[in-house]
Amino acid sequence: MIVSKQTGDARIPKHIFVTGGVVSSLGKGLTCAALGKLLEHHGLTIAVQKMDPYINVDPGTMNPFQHGEVYVTADGAETDLDLGHYERFTHAAINRHSNYTTGQIYNSVISKERRGDYLGACIQVIPHITNEIKDAIRQARGDADVLITEIGGTIGDIESLPFIEAIRQFGIEEGRGNCLYIHLTLLTYLRAARELKTKPTQQSVGKLREIGIIPDVLVCRTERPMTGEIRSKLSMFCNVEHEAVIEEMDVKNSIYEVPMMLHEQGLDALVLRKLGIASRVVAPDFSAWKHVVETACHPSREVEVAVVGKYIELHDAYKSIYEALAHGGLANDAHVVVRKVNSDRLDPAELGKVLGGVDGVLIPGGFGERGVEGKIASARWAAEGGVPYFGICLGMQCATLYAARDLVGLEDAYSREFDENCPDPVIDLMPDQKKVTLKGGTMRLGSYPCRVDPDSIVGRAYGTAVVSERHRHRFEYNNAYRERLVDAGLRVTGVYEEVDLVEIVELEGHPWFVGVQFHPEFQSKPSEPHPLFASFITAACAHADAKADRSADGNAHGNGAECADGRARPSTANEIGT
Numbered sequence: 377m378i379v380s381k382q383t384g385d386a387r388i389p390k391h392i393f394v395t396g397g398v399v400s401s402l403g404k405g406l407t408c409a410a411l412g413k414l415l416e417h418h419g420l421t422i423a424v425q426k427m428d429p430y431i432n433v434d435p436g437t438m439n440p441f442q443h444g445e446v447y448v449t450a451d452g453a454e455t456d457l458d459l460g461h462y463e464r465f466t467h468a469a470i471n472r473h474s475n476y477t478t479g480q481i482y483n484s485v486i487s488k489e490r491r492g493d494y495l496g497a498c499i500q501v502i503p504h505i506t507n508e509i510k511d512a513i514r515q516a517r518g519d520a521d522v523l524i525t526e527i528g529g530t531i532g533d534i535e536s537l538p539f540i541e542a543i544r545q546f547g548i549e550e551g552r553g554n555c556l557y558i559h560l561t562l563l564t565y566l567r568a569a570r571e572l573k574t575k576p577t578q579q580s581v582g583k584l585r586e587i588g589i590i591p592d593v594l595v596c597r598t599e600r601p602m603t604g605e606i607r608s609k610l611s612m613f614c615n616v617e618h619e620a621v622i623e624e625m626d627v628k629n630s631i632y633e634v635p636m637m638l639h640e641q642g643l644d645a646l647v648l649r650k651l652g653i654a655s656r657v658v659a660p661d662f663s664a665w666k667h668v669v670e671t672a673c674h675p676s677r678e679v680e681v682a683v684v685g686k687y688i689e690l691h692d693a694y695k696s697i698y699e700a701l702a703h704g705g706l707a708n709d710a711h712v713v714v715r716k717v718n719s720d721r722l723d724p725a726e727l728g729k730v731l732g733g734v735d736g737v738l739i740p741g742g743f744g745e746r747g748v749e750g751k752i753a754s755a756r757w758a759a760e761g762g763v764p765y766f767g768i769c770l771g772m773q774c775a776t777l778y779a780a781r782d783l784v785g786l787e788d789a790y791s792r793e794f795d796e797n798c799p800d801p802v803i804d805l806m807p808d809q810k811k812v813t814l815k816g817g818t819m820r821l822g823s824y825p826c827r828v829d830p831d832s833i834v835g836r837a838y839g840t841a842v843v844s845e846r847h848r849h850r851f852e853y854n855n856a857y858r859e860r861l862v863d864a865g866l867r868v869t870g871v872y873e874e875v876d877l878v879e880i881v882e883l884e885g886h887p888w889f890v891g892v893q894f895h896p897e898f899q900s901k902p903s904e905p906h907p908l909f910a911s912f913i914t915a916a917c918a919h920a921d922a923k924a925d926r927s928a929d930g931n932a933h934g935n936g937a938e939c940a941d942g943r944a945r946p947s948t949a950n951e952i953g954t
């Protein structure tokens with residue numbers, strides 16, 4: 377029993393477990409985030425957690441093609457990108473207990489065994505691994521009213537079995553009335569038969585029942601609306617109440633439509649009833665969220681921004697970046713069209729063609745030398761053309777290398793990451809990182825404070841003197857080159873004072889050229905766009921407007937054949953160089 381901080385009344389913590397069936401990539405993370413959001417609107421405090429059945433201790437060492445983006449929490453854990461959805465949709469406290477992997481669970485059990493904690497017992501999946509999983513669930517719960525735990529993978533996978541067994545046991549231990557099992561499944565539409573098929577769902581629920589879990593709620597992903605007949609069939613053959621069969625249609629415009637759609641389907645009311653919790657509000661107020669959805673679906677204008685990266689083919693690799701750009705758009709009532717540019721195949725001579733017409737260039741974080749020259753060239757292109765530039769982590773390092781080479785005149789300026797022996801390591805390892813031998817979990821990770829110069833682009837955007845931003849990198853701006861870089865026009869406008877580390881650089885005299893060593897994208901929400909993304913998109917809109925004005929001027933003089941900035945006309949393609 378816990379006592380709520382908010383009201384002081386004694387409450388029994390409630391648990392929701394979300395499993396997935398039929399296929400992967402059904403959007404379990406989004407569904408959990410949307411449900412969390414709905415419950416918050418009922419005045420409940422929530423926590424959200426993901427269990428990942430792979431053996432890696434965390435996704436930090438995985439290739440983005442394997443895993444997508446690595447999401448970094450404020451307390452410095454490298455986690456699954458679904459945690460990004462949780463943070464964007466809800467106010468849940470997300471931390472290292474919000475994501476556990478099989479590797480982490482085994483690591484902890486094996487360490488305890490080596491310490492002798494098990495007093496001579498033979499260590500087995502049941503009970504030792506399952507107990508460890510249950511402890512991890514209780515850890516994540518904190519003092520929230522409701523913890524939503526997402527189980528990664530698909531029912532039927534061998535890997536996820538210990539997690540499923542643990543959540544089954546959890547229901548017995550905590551009381552079946554305090555635990556709710558939601559199964560997210562796919563209704564497949566057969567074009568030839570013009571029918572939604574329920575059999576894969578029936579089989580998936582059958583598999584769950586074999587392991588001892590009877591789901592309370594079925595959330596059905598479907599591209600077509602469910603008929604009453606389908607609902608009845610699913611209810612009867614999956615042994616789920618008729619009204620607990622929830623339809624989750626594919627959304628048309630924005631993922632931010634999902635919470636309202638599930639609310640209209642009655643998911644929140646159903647969950648509250650089944651868990652025996654009363655809503656703490658008379659009527660949930662969704663007006664602010666509806667405003668977000670309305671702006672996302674019907675923006676007043678469009679602006680195009682290039683994202684130049686190595687893993688551009690995989691949308692998930694830069695998930696939080698794309699989301700934060702969209703939030704920057706929301707702050708400006710604009711839809712941000714992303715031109716995805718593969719840095720690997722970027723020929724500096726072709727830059728005008730590839731980037732021509734965009735109103736902003738963003739270079740996200742990255743590792744390794746491949747594609748880096750294309751990124752430096754893109755920073756140069758934006759700097760010289762007065763196009764808004766936002767460099768994030770490696771993108772900040774590339775902007776610094778551009779300035780070192782072109783403005784200071786250090787032709788061989790490079791990062792120690794790419795060349796151990798480079799003569800001018802403008803980006804270098806700090807002494808403590810030189811001692812690091814293990815790859816996993818050893819970067820500069822998590823939140824650090826940064827003092828920003830109030831008289832700068834970032835200072836005006838933030839409106840506060842000290843900000844806290846999340847990091848994930850090993851290499852840093854080398855202070856040995858600071859004076860020369862600043863003298864050449866690359867201002868330092870953000871510093872981690874304790875060790876005098878440069879965190880933010882800005883190009884003097886440019887409308888918006890900013891590089892940040894941290895990852896602001898992890899702190900952006902649709903309802904609270906990150907100030908730097910909002911400011912970047914404002915600058916991109918201003919760039920587009922100025923271009924349109926100049927072009928109108930040119931047309932008035934019968935000279936409209938080219939873009940006003942002399943660059944090639946915008947391409948309509950959404951992906952270039954891939």
Ligand code: GLN
Pocket residue numbers: 740741742743744768769770771793848849850851852
């Ligand atoms: N590879 C660079 C470093 O480790 C940048 C990392 C990043 O962009 N996240 O410092």
